[in-house]
Amino acid sequence: AQSVTQLDSQVPVFEEAPVELRCNYSSSVSVYLFWYVQYPNQGLQLLLKYLSGSTLVKGINGFEAEFNKSQTSFHLRKPSVHISDTAEYFCAVSVTGGSQGNLIFGKGTKLSVKP
Amino acid sequence: EAGVVQSPRYKIIEKKQPVAFWCNPISGHNTLYWYLQNLGQGPELLIRYENEEAVDDSQLPKDRFSAERLKGVDSTLKIQPAELGDSAVYLCASSLRPEELFFGEGSRLTVL
Numbered sequence: 001a002q003s004v005t006q007l008d009s010q011v012p013v014f015e016e017a018p019v020e021l022r023c024n025y026s027s028s029v030s031v032y033l034f035w036y037v038q039y040p041n042q043g044l045q046l047l048l049k050y051l052s053g054s055t056l057v058k059g060i061n062g063f064e065a066e067f068n069k070s071q072t073s074f075h076l077r078k079p080s081v082h083i084s085d086t087a088e089y090f091c092a093v094s095v096t097g098g099s100q101g102n103l104i105f106g107k108g109t110k111l112s113v114k115p
Numbered sequence: 116e117a118g119v120v121q122s123p124r125y126k127i128i129e130k131k132q133p134v135a136f137w138c139n140p141i142s143g144h145n146t147l148y149w150y151l152q153n154l155g156q157g158p159e160l161l162i163r164y165e166n167e168e169a170v171d172d173s174q175l176p177k178d179r180f181s182a183e184r185l186k187g188v189d190s191t192l193k194i195q196p197a198e199l200g201d202s203a204v205y206l207c208a209s210s211l212r213p214e215e216l217f218f219g220e221g222s223r224l225t226v227l
Binding site: 004032036041042043044045046049051090092094102103104105106107108 | 119148150155156157158159160163171206208213214215216217218219220221223
């Protein structure tokens with residue numbers, strides 16, 4: 001079975017500062033990796049995904065993430081955050097065959113950007 | 116292009132009452148998902164449809180929950196009877212490819 005651990009439930013940061021949201025996963029098979037963002041009272045929006053190839057993945061809104069197979073991590077980073085980045089961020093995995101699309105989510109990290 | 120549409124956005128009911136949620140996926144998306152999101156948690160899959168066939172409903176509590184996707188387009192998720200612990204957000208998603216899901220805004224259920 002797969003599982004996802006988001007190491008920080010809340011991350012406060014000042015505007016224009018860099019941020020890293022940490023995600024570790026556990027799986028005995030190959031997985032795809034995703035980061036979703038959820039703004040208040042809205043659904044989830046895909047930020048970026050790792051399927052194969054380059055381990056550094058760039059997504060929307062200036063976010064990027066790096067897949068590290070040896071450390072089973074997929075940390076999300078942004079070099080300079082804006083107030084509008086305040087939201088909850090979810091890391092997710094799915095297996096690469098069979099039940100593709102059945103995402104397993106972490107518990108989320110609430111990013112709070114302060115002026 | 117319209118996104119995934121869900122209704123109602125908010126629903127408040129008394130326990131033991133029935134409730135239903137409706138989802139209209141993005142046009143052309145054959146795969147439809149219902150996820151449950153409890154407060155402070157990540158979403159958890161309830162059921163996945165490929166066209167009108169439920170291909171994974173292992174996490175759906177079948178004693179009180181039911182779902183259907185007639186004609187392979189829109190879908191309804193029903194709870195009967197609702198319990199206090201069912202208070203949550205019910206998310207619908209659809210996809211053309213399994214590596215990219217599009218989520219609706221969710222239906223927030225409060226059971227009193």
